[in-house]
Amino acid sequence: MLVIGEKINASNKSVGEAISNKNQEFLENLTREQDAAGADFIDVNAGVGHGTWENPAMAMEWLVDIVQSVTEKPLAIDSDTPSIIEAGLRKYRGDNVMINSVNAEPDRLEPVGRLAAERRASLVALVMGEGGIPPTVDERLDAAESIMVHLTRLGMQEEQIFFDPLVLPVSVDSNQGFVTLKTIEGIKSRYPSAKTVVGLSNISYGLPNRGLVNRAFLVMAASAGLDAAILNPLDARMMSFIRVADMLTGNDPSCKGFIRAHRKGLLVE
Amino acid sequence: MGEDIIAAMKENVIQGRKTEEDEGIDEELTGPGVLELTKEALDKGISPQVIITEGLTAGMQVVGEKFSTKEYFIPDMLASAEAVGAAMDVLKPHLEASNVETKGKFAIATVQGDIHDIGKNIVSILLKGAGYEVHDLGIDVPTEKIVEFVREEKPQYLGLSALLTTTMVVMGNVIKALEESGLRDKVKVLIGGAAVSDEYASEIGADAYCVDGFDAVKVLDAYQ
Structure with a gap:
């Protein structure tokens, strides 16, 4: 399971302030901590321009520079605005890069798809269109189909596309855990080379014991074929469950990764 | 006898039992639910x-x-609100026959550019349950459409929802558009959503900020 570290996001209050105040050290530390905790990608979201940053594209450039100066891990350039994504990509020196994200809306899919094709970037694609998150599996698979058609026409390969099957709170509609799992299965059976990625924590919104729900859902999603998760890599319990999920889905030969984590004292019950 | 039915109804609302088939918070509880008790x-x-x-x-x-004391969670609250909503549907023709007015007309929309609907839907369910006539205009609703609804349908209350820092500014645009159309004093504007606050409500000239659906009920009831 690929872990995309979510901490460098302007919508987290302390990170938003650090970006506004150009608190470089805070952001460098947060990057190093996620790297050390086992993140495979570092997500970078500079927000929409607050405080000292009148221009959000410049905030993204500044932030990309800081993050890449302290980690060798690839970045996920996180914005829904094509010009901000472009600014982040321009500044980033690495070969391997992810763009987070687009959806089925042609106005965003077209320019961002071109950027991804040109840069050979991985691209997170939310399986929704203009009307919001579809409540059913079929509608989400329809959105995936139109995204796939559009992106392959722009020259992207199936394996560059990370579909986000989307997660709605189970507290509001008790079928939604199942809808996400079935959407993952549907995507993996239709497009075997394409990848899937989710942000898990929305599943437990409005419930008690959220961490417990999130960890169980991660394991179920791994079983349905999930390839990557956007989460907090500093959450040692969640990271333990990721190692378990890798092992139980046959992705940890001779259980080496799991036992190594045990020897390092990284596993938390 | 009548008092017993009403007491049982209140208890079953608290338990979130719409019908006799439903499990309550207390799993031992059986017998008629809110819907059966309303008909009775x-x-x-x-x-x-x-x-x-x-x-x-x-x-x-x-x-x-x-x-509000975190003893109940969102699913508990929604089960109770659904039970009340179902009872209100049964009561509606009787209210109309006896010329009882609703507590007022409330329109709600997630503003243009924002597609989040969970908070808006919860507010709608709770206000319906509290006896308001609720008109849900949907998500990503253009400002002109909201203004047109206020002009044509004359709701006394308008709820605006936005979750994102990028879309909360649109709530201010709606209020400006209402002013320019001479409609601002015809409708109370309430705002809600993760990114907004009391301060933001006064900044854009809204009448109130509501922290959640129950708060919206409290705020509207205070206008009665």
Whole structure:
């Protein structure tokens, strides 16, 4: 399971302030901590321009520079605005890069798809269109189909596309855990080379014991074929469950990764 | 006898049991749910007003208290609100026949550019349960469409929802557009959503900020 570290996001209050105040050290530390905790990608979201940053594209450039100066891990350039994504990509020196994200809306899919094709970037694609998150599996698979058609026409390969099957709170509609799992299965059976990625924590919104729900859902999603998760890599319990999920889905030969984590004292019950 | 039915109704609202088939918070509880009790009460000649105020609303008030102290969670609150909503549907023709007015017309929309609907839907369910006539205009609703609705349908209250820091500014645009159309003093504007606050409400000239659906009920009831 690929872990995309979510901490460098302007919508987290302390990170938003650090970006506004150009608190470089805070952001460098947060990057190093996620790297050390086992993140495979570092997500970078500079927000929409607050405080000292009148221009959000410049905030993204500044932030990309800081993050890449302290980690060798690839970045996920996180914005829904094509010009901000472009600014982040321009500044980033690495070969391997992810763009987070687009959806089925042609106005965003077209320019961002071109950027991804040109840069050979991985691209997170939310399986929704203009009307919001579809409540059913079929509608989400329809959105995936139109995204796939559009992106392959722009020259992207199936394996560059990370579909986000989307997660709605189970507290509001008790079928939604199942809808996400079935959407993952549907995507993996239709497009075997394409990848899937989710942000898990929305599943437990409005419930008690959220961490417990999130960890169980991660394991179920791994079983349905999930390839990557956007989460907090500093959450040692969640990271333990990721190692378990890798092992139980046959992705940890001779259980080496799991036992190594045990020897390092990284596993938390 | 009538009092027993009303007391049972209030208790079943608190338990979140719409029908006799439903499990309550207390899993031992059996017998008729809110829907059956509402029909029984009407058959016994109990007035719709008594059913609403002493049964349904009294029950929802307890649910609101339990939600605010974190004893209840969103699924508990939604089960109770659905039970009340179903009872209100049964009561509607009786209310119309006896010329009882609703507490007022409330329109709600997630503003243009924002597609989040969970918060908006919860507010709609709770206000419907509290006796308001709710018109849900949907998500990503253009400002002109909201203004047109206020002009044509004359709701006394307008709820605006936005979750994102990028879309909360649109709520201010809606208020400006209402001013320019000479409609601002015709409607109370309430705002809600993760990114907004009391300060933001006064900054853009909204009448109130509501932290959640129960708060919206409280704020609207205070206007009565």
